[in-house]
Amino acid sequence: MKRMSVLITAIFAVAAFISFNNVSAKDGLAVGSTLENFKLTDTGGAEKSFNDLKGKNGAVLVFLSVQCPVVKGYDERIVKLAADYQAKGINVIGINSNSTEVADKVKTHATENYKFPVLIDKGNVLADKLGANVTPETFYFNEKNVLVYHGAIDNSRNGENITENFLRAALDSSLGGKAVAKTSANAFGCSIKRLAKN
């Protein structure tokens, strides 16, 4: 009995070690998978569902941060992208999963910078579900809630010399009924500050 308990403890310890070491691995939702509807509260405290917020041609979830300078560098482009594609039936929804950023600051930041809703992902539940690790990091779901593209907005953090507009290319292909050539690209930025879990 004693041996058994030692063995079980050892197995758990090894499993915990492996999972800890690979916590930032590419877990989460794979491209081609369907997102189940979810509900989160917005910066005003109202509960909002993904299906209510998405456009007729889908939605882009953008993981944001109040403090991250890389997000700041992208803010203007995110706002422009949101305006450009809202007219085409794709709505941008901001998500803040950082446990270190308080709701008041998230609200102020959203009001000052964005015209689209920002939802607060308390306990980084959505970030875990999707496998989001970076800010800014995007997930584009089409009208059927299928993940079509995941990753960086483009290949330049400060907007200089953009040679690849990953997200816009995916959105345009999808809207044009074409297959998306590049379905993922590494997003560069700040790590999402997850809630410490015991």
Added chain:
Amino acid sequence: MTSLQNRRSAETLEKHLAANKYERARKKSQKLFVFVRVCSWLKNSFLPCASAFLVCVVFLSAGNSFAQTRKKTKSIVPAKKTKVAAKNIISNLPKVTQIDAEALKNLIVPNGKPLLINFWATWCVPCREEFPDLVKIGADYKDKIDLITISLDELSEINGDVPKFLAEMKAEMPSYLLKTPSEEAAIAVVSKDWQGALPFTILFNEKGEAVYFKQGKFQTEILRQELEKLATEGHLQK
């Protein structure tokens, strides 16, 4: 008889009066004596004591003000020293070498020793927090592994915040700043497991195989365990 009695009583009265007179004179002289003694005490004891007391008071207050002045001076001296130290740090800033994605490819190939690489930026709070541990690991495994740091700050910081922070950390490892038109491409060069968030730490064995990586702040104990594992497997030079 009566006259005799009268004469006696007159004599007694006279004696009595004389005694009174004497007593008054004695008391007067006693008072005078006390007065003289007091004056003499004032002259011989009190005045020297009072003078000594005054001298002491003056001396102590002077000493106190001197001590305060010294204290103030002391507090000024280290400030000057700090300024000098800060100047020294600025004038002896560590060298940070600019690299592009192509140079990065060559840099991540181990050179006969395990290679530990830390990607960071001055604006990244967890990067700054873990840096002292990284410096300590670098010192503890000096000559056994190669440790390099690669900053993803803007190029404008190559002679600014990046070397200043490294100097503050007393970091002696080779330090680079990655300037690339596409971070996405550079990230892919390093590891398929890096999604682009900072900090990112990766440990290659001497064959170039990634044996550990961590996106986000690393845990010192776990990184050290990995290094010890390399040591026990004979990957580290003794």
